Amino acid sequence: MVYTVGEMAKLLGVAPSTLRYYDQEGLLPFVERSSNGIRVFQDADYEWLQVIECLKKTGMPLKDIREFIRMAMQGDETIDERLELIVRQREAVRKQMEELQQTLETLDFKQWYYETARDAGTTAVPRNMTLEELPQQYREVRRRLRRE
Amino acid sequence: MVYTVGEMAKLLGVAPSTLRYYDQEGLLPFVERSSNGIRVFQDADYEWLQVIECLKKTGMPLKDIREFIRMAMQGDETIDERLELIVRQREAVRKQMEELQQTLETLDFKQWYYETARDAGTTAVPRNMTLEELPQQYREVRRRLRRE
DNA sequence: CCTTGACTTCAAGTTAACTTTAAGCTTTAC
DNA sequence: GTAAAGCTTAAAGTTAACTTGAAGTCAAGG
Numbered sequence: 085m086v087y088t089v090g091e092m093a094k095l096l097g098v099a100p101s102t103l104r105y106y107d108q109e110g111l112l113p114f115v116e117r118s119s120n121g122i123r124v125f126q127d128a129d130y131e132w133l134q135v136i137e138c139l140k141k142t143g144m145p146l147k148d149i150r151e152f153i154r155m156a157m158q159g160d161e162t163i164d165e166r167l168e169l170i171v172r173q174r175e176a177v178r179k180q181m182e183e184l185q186q187t188l189e190t191l192d193f194k195q196w197y198y199e200t201a202r203d204a205g206t207t208a209v210p211r212n213m214t215l216e217e218l219p220q221q222y223r224e225v226r227r228r229l230r231r232e
Numbered sequence: 233m234v235y236t237v238g239e240m241a242k243l244l245g246v247a248p249s250t251l252r253y254y255d256q257e258g259l260l261p262f263v264e265r266s267s268n269g270i271r272v273f274q275d276a277d278y279e280w281l282q283v284i285e286c287l288k289k290t291g292m293p294l295k296d297i298r299e300f301i302r303m304a305m306q307g308d309e310t311i312d313e314r315l316e317l318i319v320r321q322r323e324a325v326r327k328q329m330e331e332l333q334q335t336l337e338t339l340d341f342k343q344w345y346y347e348t349a350r351d352a353g354t355t356a357v358p359r360n361m362t363l364e365e366l367p368q369q370y371r372e373v374r375r376r377l378r379r380e
Numbered sequence: 381c382c383t384t385g386a387c388t389t390c391a392a393g394t395t396a397a398c399t400t401t402a403a404g405c406t407t408t409a410c
Numbered sequence: 411g412t413a414a415a416g417c418t419t420a421a422a423g424t425t426a427a428c429t430t431g432a433a434g435t436c437a438a439g440g
Contacts, residue, residue: 090386095379101429104388109427120436122387127379134377138338141331146427160354167346174339177332184329187289191322194283198315206308229282231243231275238416249399252418257397268406270417294397 087125096133103133110150111136113157142173143180193225235273244281251281258298259284261305290321291328341373 093100106112107123114132116124132153139149152169155162196219200210215223215232226232241248254260255271262280264272280301287297300317303310344367348358363371363380374380 088387099429100387102427105428108389120387121389122436130379131377135338135342138335138342141335142339160349163346163349163355167343167350170339170342170346174336174343177336177339181329181332181336183289184325184332187286188322188325188329190283190286191290191318191325194286194318195315195322198311198318201308201311202315207311229279231278236417247399248416250397253398256419268417269419270406 085127089123089125092125092130092133095130096137106136106146109146111146111153113153139173142177144173189225190229193222193229196222233275237271237273240273240278240281243278244285254284254294257294259294259301261301287321290325292321337373338377341370341377344370 087095089100089103093103096103103112103123107115112129112132114129116126118124136149136153139152140146152166155166155169197207197210201207204210215226218226235243237248237251241251244251251260251271255263260277260280262277264274266272284297284301287300288294300314303314303317345355345358349355352358363374366374
């Protein structure tokens with residue numbers, strides 16, 4: 085199966101202009117052209133685009149993704165480099181998940197805070213609680229927020 | 233304790249210009265000024281800034297954070313609204329974590345892929361494996377990547 | 381034959397979140 | 411008394427990742 089830029093964009097759920105922009109930025113060296121200059125996407129290209137999508141979700145900038153693609157085009161001699169890059173991004177994502185976990189804990193605390201405030205009619209109640217009055221799981225969070 | 237913009241920035245690990253920018257954007261209505269116009273940060277302001285930081289990490293744009301701060305300044309009548317916003321952000325973060333989890337699984341697959349390629353000397357080996365030859369935990373990932 | 385729709389390129393515009401620069405004020409240290 | 415450090419504002423500059431607009435090409439349908 086082959087696809088136009090519009091069809092591939094639809095498959096991926098992005099705007100066609102995004103794919104043209106990626107091509108312009110050198111991320112899509114694998115995309116071929118028909119005799120009259122129209123981009124011809126193959127099924128295999130879908131997989132490349134999914135990998136680009138994946139790396140983008142790790143927060144990697146497009147120019148670094150371009151380097152990864154460039155390496156992949158080089159062939160088997162760059163396997164080690166590519167492996168190293170993947171391992172590095174994996175660690176970056178693990179770190180991001182830990183940070184998000186902490187953010188979630190803060191929001192859990194805030195949710196409890198506003199539920200308590202709502203029930204009491206005023207934020208003064210949760211705000212002025214001592215650490216001992218605070219449910220155990222929120223103590224660490226409040227210590228962090230208040231630098232206590 | 234009171235702090236200048238530079239001291240507070242240091243505590244938070246951000247640039248002073250960032251705090252000035254936030255102030256300009258209306259995110260810091262709680263920060264007072266000394267007689268000669270210098271910003272005076274209080275300990276309580278540190279907590280506000282941590283909350284701003286937390287909301288920023290959820291991906292909330294600054295103008296929405298400003299609205300949250302504005303609500304908080306309104307007082308107890310906005311408790312319900314603020315609770316709702318927190319719950320919404322909490323759900324957004326849970327979703328982000330799920331997406332990151334999927335990204336991580338893709339990277340796990342790619343790591344295995346390149347380790348296998350390295351050991352074989354060519355990416356042709358992992359690439360041409362049938363679904364049955366593939367370790368079980370990677371089958372779903374490859375199906376997604378290849379739209380199989 | 382001609383209109384429609386989707387493709388092309390190139391250039392310019394957009395947005396968010398800062399950062400930098402310039403010009404000026406205040407306090408502290410020698 | 412003056413120089414340095416750190417504060418102020420306002421305005422302009424930066425960056426990434428797109429998006430939009432203009433002008434043109436091409437194939438299919440009525």
